Amino acid sequence: MAARSFAQQERLDWLRLIRSENVGPITFYQLLARFGTAQAALEALPELAKRGGRERPIRIPSRAAAERELAALEAVGGRLLCRDEPGYPATLRAVEDAPPVLMLRGHAHLLERRMIGIVGARNASASGRRFARELAAALGEAELVVVSGLARGIDASAHEGALAHGTVAVMAGGVDIVYPEENRELYGAVVAQGLAVSEMPPGTEPQGRHFPRRNRIISGLCLGLVVVEAAARSGSLITARFAADQGREVFAVPGSPLDPRCKGTNALIRDGAHLTESAADVLAVLEGMGRPPLGEEPPESAAPPAPEPAPSELERARRRVLEALGPTPVPVDELLRQTHLSPAVVAMVLLELELAGRLERHPGHRVSLLS
Amino acid sequence: MAARSFAQQERLDWLRLIRSENVGPITFYQLLARFGTAQAALEALPELAKRGGRERPIRIPSRAAAERELAALEAVGGRLLCRDEPGYPATLRAVEDAPPVLMLRGHAHLLERRMIGIVGARNASASGRRFARELAAALGEAELVVVSGLARGIDASAHEGALAHGTVAVMAGGVDIVYPEENRELYGAVVAQGLAVSEMPPGTEPQGRHFPRRNRIISGLCLGLVVVEAAARSGSLITARFAADQGREVFAVPGSPLDPRCKGTNALIRDGAHLTESAADVLAVLEGMGRPPLGEEPPESAAPPAPEPAPSELERARRRVLEALGPTPVPVDELLRQTHLSPAVVAMVLLELELAGRLERHPGHRVSLLS
Numbered sequence: 001m002a003a004r005s006f007a008q009q010e011r012l013d014w015l016r017l018i019r020s021e022n023v024g025p026i027t028f029y030q031l032l033a034r035f036g037t038a039q040a041a042l043e044a045l046p047e048l049a050k051r052g053g054r055e056r057p058i059r060i061p062s063r064a065a066a067e068r069e070l071a072a073l074e075a076v077g078g079r080l081l082c083r084d085e086p087g088y089p090a091t092l093r094a095v096e097d098a099p100p101v102l103m104l105r106g107h108a109h110l111l112e113r114r115m116i117g118i119v120g121a122r123n124a125s126a127s128g129r130r131f132a133r134e135l136a137a138a139l140g141e142a143e144l145v146v147v148s149g150l151a152r153g154i155d156a157s158a159h160e161g162a163l164a165h166g167t168v169a170v171m172a173g174g175v176d177i178v179y180p181e182e183n184r185e186l187y188g189a190v191v192a193q194g195l196a197v198s199e200m201p202p203g204t205e206p207q208g209r210h211f212p213r214r215n216r217i218i219s220g221l222c223l224g225l226v227v228v229e230a231a232a233r234s235g236s237l238i239t240a241r242f243a244a245d246q247g248r249e250v251f252a253v254p255g256s257p258l259d260p261r262c263k264g265t266n267a268l269i270r271d272g273a274h275l276t277e278s279a280a281d282v283l284a285v286l287e288g289m290g291r292p293p294l295g296e297e298p299p300e301s302a303a304p305p306a307p308e309p310a311p312s313e314l315e316r317a318r319r320r321v322l323e324a325l326g327p328t329p330v331p332v333d334e335l336l337r338q339t340h341l342s343p344a345v346v347a348m349v350l351l352e353l354e355l356a357g358r359l360e361r362h363p364g365h366r367v368s369l370l371s
Numbered sequence: 372m373a374a375r376s377f378a379q380q381e382r383l384d385w386l387r388l389i390r391s392e393n394v395g396p397i398t399f400y401q402l403l404a405r406f407g408t409a410q411a412a413l414e415a416l417p418e419l420a421k422r423g424g425r426e427r428p429i430r431i432p433s434r435a436a437a438e439r440e441l442a443a444l445e446a447v448g449g450r451l452l453c454r455d456e457p458g459y460p461a462t463l464r465a466v467e468d469a470p471p472v473l474m475l476r477g478h479a480h481l482l483e484r485r486m487i488g489i490v491g492a493r494n495a496s497a498s499g500r501r502f503a504r505e506l507a508a509a510l511g512e513a514e515l516v517v518v519s520g521l522a523r524g525i526d527a528s529a530h531e532g533a534l535a536h537g538t539v540a541v542m543a544g545g546v547d548i549v550y551p552e553e554n555r556e557l558y559g560a561v562v563a564q565g566l567a568v569s570e571m572p573p574g575t576e577p578q579g580r581h582f583p584r585r586n587r588i589i590s591g592l593c594l595g596l597v598v599v600e601a602a603a604r605s606g607s608l609i610t611a612r613f614a615a616d617q618g619r620e621v622f623a624v625p626g627s628p629l630d631p632r633c634k635g636t637n638a639l640i641r642d643g644a645h646l647t648e649s650a651a652d653v654l655a656v657l658e659g660m661g662r663p664p665l666g667e668e669p670p671e672s673a674a675p676p677a678p679e680p681a682p683s684e685l686e687r688a689r690r691r692v693l694e695a696l697g698p699t700p701v702p703v704d705e706l707l708r709q710t711h712l713s714p715a716v717v718a719m720v721l722l723e724l725e726l727a728g729r730l731e732r733h734p735g736h737r738v739s740l741l742s
Contacts, residue, residue, distance in 0.1 A: 127627055128627075254646075255627050256626050258501070
């Protein structure tokens with residue numbers, strides 16, 4: 001099924017569902033696959049959470065609350081874009097935990113172009129910042145849209161270099177919340193000539209846990225990610241890992257072993273990232289990759305709703321899954337082998353536990369019980 | 372045949388043969404293979420050159436001249452070491468064009484230890500020099516002997532860092548000729564605590580063409596070569612190519628793309644050199660390699676003399692080889708196919724032409740005619 005325009009009602013349902021307690025993107029798409037629409041999923045949520053063992057009712061934003069969020073977004077000139085609507089970038093849609101809703105402020109059409117991420121150290125050297133600025137300008141010149149995180153240092157320089165060609169800033173907090181404050185002027189220029197993007201409600205102040213979530217959007221939007229200066233164990237390396245996991249090309253700029261800001265990029269090169277000294281190095285790799293296939297792949301949520309397992313069967317399954325689970329993450333496949341249950345039944349039980357706040361999902365399709 | 376001690380007569384013959392006109396190391400070993408001893412080769416030289424088409428007699432140093440060279444070497448406290456003598460390093464002996472004679476000044480026993488080359492830019496940055504010094508000290512600490520070229524910049528820093536552990540300087544000119552002058556004090560320290568090595572006669576002032584020849588000795592002595600800062604198309608890259616051709620490990624230190632002194636090292640990493648940030652990176656690669664197998668492999672020159680082809684056969688062969696040769700280098704294998712001659716006959720004809728100054732040898736067993 002190709003992307004289709006949403007009625008305002010459906011858009012509000014998507015927003016309510018992703019803002020519901022214990023619903024992350026993966027749970028969101030599982031609910032959509034099972035119940036067909038966000039509206040039907042919203043109706044099923046309280047019962048599912050209860051069956052998962054939750055005592056207090058699960059918190060679901062009211063329709064009025066969703067309308068207020070949308071109004072706040074529109075008040076700053078922003079608009080909402082759902083994953084299955086036209087204009088949602090195909091590269092990001094291909095990511096398992098793509099944001100169900102994006103909040104956009106600026107020139108949304110930039111999302112339909114080929115994108116390249118440039119990220120790096122906040123305490124970047126003068127030469128690192130200069131390199132990022134020139135690289136971004138050259139890649140913009142080559143009609144790539146430069147994506148970054150509007151952080152201090154490399155991020156800011158990348159946006160500056162790419163401004164004239166259109167650049168995308170992915171915000172860790174609300175699409176209207178500038179962080180750090182020193183980038184307020186740059187933010188204004190990005191919104192005027194480029195695009196700011198966030199999955200968080202307007203007005204949200206960014207917190208530590210938001211940054212890795214933000215980084216997966218940066219890498220998810222892009223064909224490739226260039227890391228310019230990054231210390232060992234830095235946020236840029238997390239973004240690079242997302243990029244690699246998402247099948248994106250990873251580029252890294254080498255630097256002196258005596259500069260701790262280059263430990264991370266040198267390690268990436270050692271691990272197979274493309275050694276990058278100029279825009280030409282990036283373009284040579286991306287050359288054969290063509291434009292992203294916008295709207296060609298049917299989104300997974302378009303599958304017809306699966307039949308609900310019988311209550312007695314679910315009850316037995318719940319016991320067996322709970323017995324097999326513990327605080328150590330186990331692969332879902334192993335859970336299937338141990339419990340001799342059908343994938344649909346195990347998926348339903350895990351969904352219930354997750355909505356009840358008792359289950360945690362881990363990379364590599366692994367799950368663990370929260371105590 | 373294991374390495375054996377030479378009588379003074381044989382040492383003088385080797386010296387005379389390698390100092391003869393148109394005799395390079397490869398020709399030297401071919402002559403030795405054909406005639407069994409340097410003495411027999413010296414006797415055959417005039418006739419071979421004449422058959423190759425030479426009109427003036429080929430210049431061969433007298434025994435007295437060789438004695439004078441040896442005396443000059445001994446006057447500066449140096450000594451001669453021939454390729455087939457004990458103590459000649461096995462790694463260098465394995466190289467096709469290993470120097471038949473080495474002139475040594477200092478602690479010759481260092482040649483029996485595991486060696487690592489460190490080379491790089493003459494106009495090195497302060498941080499590049501510091502890195503080279505610290506790397507050399509750490510590798511010396513790990514009982515590797517650091518080899519370099521006593522040039523300005525990285526070379527000098529590598530020797531300085533390794534001095535206390537013993538270091539080997541390979542000289543482009545005579546073993547007693549310091550170049551550049553600013554390294555005179557360092558040279559004194561190297562000779563006192565380490566070793567200076569050259570294949571050139573004492574007193575030879577280094578010329579441009581000597582440096583690539585010197586570089587092949589640096590890489591030939593070592594298990595691996597570390598390049599610290601090198602511009603594009605620099606001498607250090609030539610040494611790295613020798614190292615790769617000789618089957619040595621190549622290590623390169625990354626650097627900023629904005630520093631032209633790092634273009635060469637970054638290119639090496641792109642081409643597969645080990646990205647190197649510390650001595651640990653070098654040691655990890657060399658760990659499994661063990662000590663060089665000193666004196667285990669029989670040198671090629673120990674083969675019995677081959678029978679001389681009949682004069683009439685050689686005459687026909689000479690015409691056919693000359694017809695097949697031109698100014699464009701051709702592989703010797705192709706020459707064999709085109710002429711339908713035996714390898715021994717073609718080798719003999721090529722040797723004659725070379726001694727006559729009419730043939731040039733190229734990498735990859737290719738030859739061309741000099742006009």
